[in-house]
């Protein structure tokens with residue numbers, strides 16, 4: 440974004456740009472454990488993310504992305520922050536989801552889906568099934584709700600409601616969580632299901648919170 444007129448590059452072009460700018464191309468061979476997990480998954484070939492699997496089992500040879508039983512984990516880490524001058528920023532990092540189609544793009548790299556920051560209003564990030572977040576432009580929506588005057592928690596709740604309203608049955612099998620902070624430094628989160636956890640660090644607080652949830 441600083442050295443080209445573009446905001447996003449993908450696939451072969453992104454790889455070419457990275458190599459030209461000093462990144463080393465590395466092998467992406469699967470480990471033996473991951474190969475086994477993949478062979479197991481192929482038996483049914485179901486793309487079926489498991490809700491909050493990171494809370495169910497934290498270890499195993501394939502952690503953090505694969506578990507002994509071949510199920511897929513998700514692991515997006517989103518961060519929103521305010522500095523001493525009151526400026527907002529955000530970041531999101533993910534390895535995406537296991538057992539997806541080659542070429543699948545999740546929410547995390549898409550500004551307005553997995554992350555959105557408007558320094559006048561607030562910042563938001565998301566975790567969970569990226570497809571559902573992309574469908575509603577999730578974090579952009581959260582920031583727009585804050586612009587309308589909703590608290591960060593209420594803004595996150597309204598975005599979660601938007602996902603659930605699209606398909607209530609499907610939503611029962613999914614997890615999506617949003618985390619937001621507004622220009623006053625107030626924060627909040629909301630998820631579809633129980634189990635979305637976030638932590639807060641400030642001059643007054645250093646604590647892990649369980650987010651509220653809809654279903």
Ligand code: ASP
Nearest residue numbers: 513514515535545567569
């Ligand atoms: N949001 C990520 C994705 O859909 C998955 C995750 O939460 O780990 O790619």
